[in-house]
Amino acid sequence: xxxxxxxxxxGGLMGFVFRFIAAQQEAQTKALEMSMQLQEAADASAxxxxxxxxSWVRRVLSLTVLFALILGPFILxxxxxxxxxxxEQAPWDIFGIFTGGWEAVNxxxxxxxxxxxxxxxxxxxxxxxxxxxx
Numbered sequence: 001x002x003x004x005x006x007x008x009x010x011g012g013l014m015g016f017v018f019r020f021i022a023a024q025q026e027a028q029t030k031a032l033e034m035s036m037q038l039q040e041a042a043d044a045s046a047x048x049x050x051x052x053x054x055s056w057v058r059r060v061l062s063l064t065v066l067f068a069l070i071l072g073p074f075i076l077x078x079x080x081x082x083x084x085x086x087x088e089q090a091p092w093d094i095f096g097i098f099t100g101g102w103e104a105v106n107x108x109x110x111x112x113x114x115x116x117x118x119x120x121x122x123x124x125x126x127x128x129x130x131x132x133x134x
Contacts, residue, residue, distance in 0.1 A: 058124075062121045062124070062125070065117050065118075065120075065121055066118075066121065069113065069114045069117050069118070070114060070118065073114075077106070080106070082104035082105060082106050083104070083105050083106075084102045084103065084104055084105070085102070085103055085105055086100065086101075086102055086103075087099075087100050087101050087102065087103050088100065
């Protein structure tokens, strides 16, 4: 091969490599700019959400769960009023006409729902307390 052809092939390959590197760098720059724009939009949305007052709604909701699932049955147990729970119905009784019904329970009743709801409320407040205020 002549030196001119080798020079042309080498120059073409080097031009391709450098152009490829420049295109990759340009793509990375565009991706970084888009990522920064998305982050700015997310920050602006978070700032707007933080400006809204929602803490009282969360507190009222938590207090309602606390009362309905814990304090209400506890007070009913202290006063002497029964708490009613649903009885299991037989598998053959599809509409619950012949079996099932309600049964009065005296005292304080702890159901799995009570435990789950209280764990959710406690986890929410412990999780939100980990985020520092600016």
